[in-house]
Amino acid sequence: MSAHGSPIRMTSRKGGPLSGVAAVPGDKSISHRALILGALSVGTTRITGLLEGQDVLDTARAMQAFGATVTRTGPGAWTVEGVGVGGFAEPAEVIDCGNSGTGVRLIMGCMATSPISATFTGDASLRKRPMGRVTDPLALFGARSYGRAGGRLPMTLVGAAEPVPVTYTTPMASAQVKSAVLLAGLNAPGQTVVIEKTPTRDHTERMLRGFGAEVTVEATPEGNRITLTGQPELRAQEVAVPRDPSSAAFPVCAALLVPGSDILVPGVSQNPTRNGLFLTLREMGADIEFLNEREEGGEPVADLRVRHSALTGIAVPPERAAAQIDEYPVLAALAACASGTTVMRGVHELRVKESDRIAAMARGLEACGVRVEEDEDTLIVHGLGPDGVPGGATVATHIDHRIAMSFLVLGLVSQQPISVDDGSPIATSFPVFEDLMRQLGASITRD
């Protein structure tokens, strides 16, 4: 599943206002976790609203390989018959996680404390990404890993036959690392503790509790101290996956940029560990109304009414980085059309995503005529104001869905169209992106 086939060149160009309802698909982070926790539970978990993007489909296939029965019963409707904590079978095949850092790192976590081994691989993007950040803490449980230089995939992980519980302070703000440790802790006796200096998305903690595990979170001077009591019996659940705020970011930013636009984006998570972009956009002058605030699938959600707005560059608070980590590419594209400068600091984690997102955005924006500055931890975009971005370039996306979608959004307002060399990775997280954007009135074509 890691082959992307032939590249799909796509182009976006200026057109009329965007209007209508942008019902974006299910949350990717929660979809992975629903399948994984379903596989680790006793009984049949029923999931609705599952994101049917390639990243999540790869996790579904992996759960089958470890012994769970995963069945699609309708659009976004899936069941998982779990094998219980500690019940994973040794897979007979290589686990190919495609483009998904979340998939591979969480799955490594949940097999690391079982007496089985598995070999993991992924596409050319995932094979470049660092896995030491999960295999280091997993080694403390007793797991061993054999990968390529620099802790790269392909990699074989040998699970601990007699795991011990672990107390681990995450060295970087990463929900994937936190989650890998907590999932490994499920099959270790006693209490596994993760301390994180900066809070990151908390779906694993919320969902583990929902599946019946004992998880406590305590605020300490060192940061959040998350304690999991090992070897629980997880019980199958009904999971209604809320819509993905990281996907919502694309139609939201497009509507803010295209003159005359007025759209509604229903059911967007307002989980404080995920809503950083919306706070940032409001500080830039965005007209976003949060309507009908409620709870869905255990997450606070709201319907967003978004209207075209005059935007001003700001310094994004670095402490907000984790809560909008996947939204920096589209924020950088939007910042190019703001008046003034947008400063994004504390963003070094962007360098180890599907691509080096600081470099990919900087090179792409420069090709479109925008002045940027970067250092290891910073991206600064000098906005050209509405109508100021020349465009007229073909941007390299480096097998990165968010780079592709960000430049397709920018092309809706640049003076000349913008093309991306390969839009096929969009299917990893937002398979209906083109249709949804076209229905709103955007001009996005395949060349």
Ligand SMILES: O=C(O)C1=C[C@@H](OP(=O)(O)O)[C@@H](O)[C@H](O)C1
């Ligand atoms: O746990 C998750 O579901 C995710 C965590 C983040 O990655 P890091 O843990 O590398 O920050 C994020 O970028 C990714 O898209 C999804």
Ligand SMILES: C=C(OP(=O)(O)O)C(=O)O
């Ligand atoms: C970083 C992302 O995903 P992952 O790490 O799961 O590949 C993303 O979707 O932006």
